[in-house]
Amino acid sequence: MRIIINEELCTGCGVCESLCPDAFQIQDDEKAHLIDAEGCNGCDCQEAMDSCPASAISLQE
Numbered sequence: 001m002r003i004i005i006n007e008e009l010c011t012g013c014g015v016c017e018s019l020c021p022d023a024f025q026i027q028d029d030e031k032a033h034l035i036d037a038e039g040c041n042g043c044d045c046q047e048a049m050d051s052c053p054a055s056a057i058s059l060q061e
């Protein structure tokens with residue numbers, strides 16, 4: 001499974017970064033980027049996915 005961030009949907013709100021700062025990072029373009037999928041703090045990014053207000057995070061097999 002691969003974590004996908006849809007940059008067109010992402011508003012840069014920072015929710016994913018606050019939940020999983022080792023996996024997600026808001027960068028200079030004010031969009032979330034996946035910096036380390038393995039860095040997820042144990043929620044398997046499900047929590048970030050569920051909490052993203054823009055539904056910009058998805059999993060792809």
Ligand code: SF4
Pocket residue numbers: 005009010011012013014015016017031032051052053054055056057
């Ligand atoms: S929670 Fe969603 S909209 Fe907010 S920064 Fe992360 S990917 Fe972007």
